[in-house]
Amino acid sequence: MTRSRRLQSIVDAVGDTPLLRLRTLERETPGVEIYVKLEYMNPGGSVKDRPARQMMLDAIADGRLTRDKVLIDSTSGNTGVAYSLFGAALGYRVALVMPSNVSKPRKDITRAFGTELIFSDPMLGSDGAIARVKEIVAADPDKWFYPDQYANPSNPKAHYLGTGAEILDQLGDRITHFVTGMGTTGTLMGTTRRLKEHPRPIVCVGLEPAEALHGLEGLKHMATSIVPPIYDPSILDEILPVRTDDGWDMSDRLAEQEGIHVGHSSGANVFGAFAVAQRLASRGEAGCVVTIACDRGDRYFAPMKWDRHYVW
Numbered sequence: 001m002t003r004s005r006r007l008q009s010i011v012d013a014v015g016d017t018p019l020l021r022l023r024t025l026e027r028e029t030p031g032v033e034i035y036v037k038l039e040y041m042n043p044g045g046s047v048k049d050r051p052a053r054q055m056m057l058d059a060i061a062d063g064r065l066t067r068d069k070v071l072i073d074s075t076s077g078n079t080g081v082a083y084s085l086f087g088a089a090l091g092y093r094v095a096l097v098m099p100s101n102v103s104k105p106r107k108d109i110t111r112a113f114g115t116e117l118i119f120s121d122p123m124l125g126s127d128g129a130i131a132r133v134k135e136i137v138a139a140d141p142d143k144w145f146y147p148d149q150y151a152n153p154s155n156p157k158a159h160y161l162g163t164g165a166e167i168l169d170q171l172g173d174r175i176t177h178f179v180t181g182m183g184t185t186g187t188l189m190g191t192t193r194r195l196k197e198h199p200r201p202i203v204c205v206g207l208e209p210a211e212a213l214h215g216l217e218g219l220k221h222m223a224t225s226i227v228p229p230i231y232d233p234s235i236l237d238e239i240l241p242v243r244t245d246d247g248w249d250m251s252d253r254l255a256e257q258e259g260i261h262v263g264h265s266s267g268a269n270v271f272g273a274f275a276v277a278q279r280l281a282s283r284g285e286a287g288c289v290v291t292i293a294c295d296r297g298d299r300y301f302a303p304m305k306w307d308r309h310y311v312w
């Protein structure tokens, strides 16, 4: 038996997340297993701990991030929480640009770690926050370290070294399909690259919101968004659209039937994995489909309170 973990720093608590089998969903997909990797068990409560940690450690190692600089980035929330807690633990200052309509708890979590917040136009969503951070950095480039999670290779690298390797360790040869949503696309790109190195083929599927104006926070509708430079669709086998309502309904179902209360991008991910599993089962094929639980549902309680009032 392995020992329980004893940590020297909260930075070392990232990764090694559990993989949970979704048995109630599997009743509708005979012969096909469905697993979800519980990324909300990272110390900052989301999948974004992995890239934030990797981007900071790589930048410290090669001198891009020094004590006299302030880390600045745009974030839909989770990456900001991760930068904030690792900044506090490692001794680096952090500033975040976010649309002003992100929930108060989101603002409060990052401020609790001493992070400075700068607000961008809520009508312009996450793309507006990206544009604003670029203006700020261009005005005084020596003051800031801008990791730019949309373009930084350390983002997918975190998932190549972590998420993908852990899934293979947890399931070995069983896994046949990997399905996950696209925001920066770091999770999908890095995990897919690792899974594609496995000797037996593993089908990798990207999910994106079906609508341009959607309520799946953290995910991007590519046709109407700035496409992240790290995104390379050529390594994928398929891209599936997910409707906002299907993601939200699956979040509710996971809480009520599986006992996991997750955010809406996680609902969308499981909906996508379930759709792939149903397709296999309907053809009489066996399979093992893996997806990601990005964060916990309680991150979205206020001010939305699950009332289907979409912020973007």
Ligand SMILES: Cc1ncc(COP(=O)(O)O)c(C=O)c1O
Binding pocket: 046, 047, 048, 076, 077, 078, 079, 181, 182, 183, 184, 185, 186, 187, 188, 217, 218, 219, 263, 265, 266, 294, 295
């Ligand atoms: C809640 C949530 N889900 C999904 C994603 C998408 O992950 P990735 O950026 O790796 O594509 C993010 C990223 O910001 C997120 O915060």
